[in-house]
Amino acid sequence: MVARMRRTLAKEYTLTIIQLINTFTLYGIDTIMLAALTTVTVAIIKKLFFKKASKKLLTFLPFIIGTIFYCAYSAIINFSVASVINEISAHLEKGFAVGATSTILYVVYEQFVRGDKSTPLSESVAKAILEGYIKSDELSNASKSAYEAVVNDVTGSALERVKQIISEHAAEGVNEREILLLAKTLCDTLSHLNSASNAN
Secondary structure (H helix, E strand, C coil): HHHHHHHHHHHHHHHHHHHHHHHHHHCHHHHHHHHHEEEEEEEEHHHHHHHCCCCHHCCCHHHHHHHHHHHHHHHHHHHCCCCHHCCCHHHHHHHHHHHHHHHHHHHHHHCCCCCCCCHHHHHHEEEEHCCCCHHHHHHCCCCCCCHHHCCCCCCHHHHHHHHHHHHEEEEECCCCHHHHHHHHHHHHHHHCCCCCCCCC
C-alpha cells in the first residue's frame, strides 16, 4: 500500500515537472521571466499591504500585475507605447498568460518547497484561483470538480459547468458577475496549462 502511494506521488511529481517544462517551452523565456517577476511582486505586495486582506481580493492580482508588466515590457523593447495601444487585445492575452504562469509558479512553490505534493498541479491551480470565493470546507471538492470539468471537456461547455460548480459552492456575498469572471479566469488558466502539457 505504501509502495503504491509512493509510486503514485512519484508519477504526479514527474507529470508536474513535465507540465512546468512544457509551459516554459510554450510561452518563451520572456513570459517566464515576467511571470517570475510577477510572482515575487505579488508576494511582496501581499506581505506589505495585504497581510490581513481577504484572499478574494488577491485572486486576480497576478493577472493584473502580469498584464501591466507585459505591456510595459513590450513598450520598452519596441520603443513605442502606441504599439501596445494598437494591439491591446494581443497584449491583454499575453499579459493573461504571464498571470496564469505566475499562478502556476506560485502553486509549484507551494507544492514542492512547502512539501504539499498530494494534489495534481492543475487541481492545485484551480484551488489557488477559487480560494476566497468558495466556502472553505468545500474548496477541495469544488476545485477538483472544476478542474475535471475543464480537462475532460469535449463539448465546449466547460465554462457553463464551472460557473455552475462555483455557484453551488460559493461563499456568502459572491455575486453573478464575480462568478462569471472567476469561471473565465479558471477555464483560461487551466487551458493554458493543458496546452503546455500537450505541447510536443
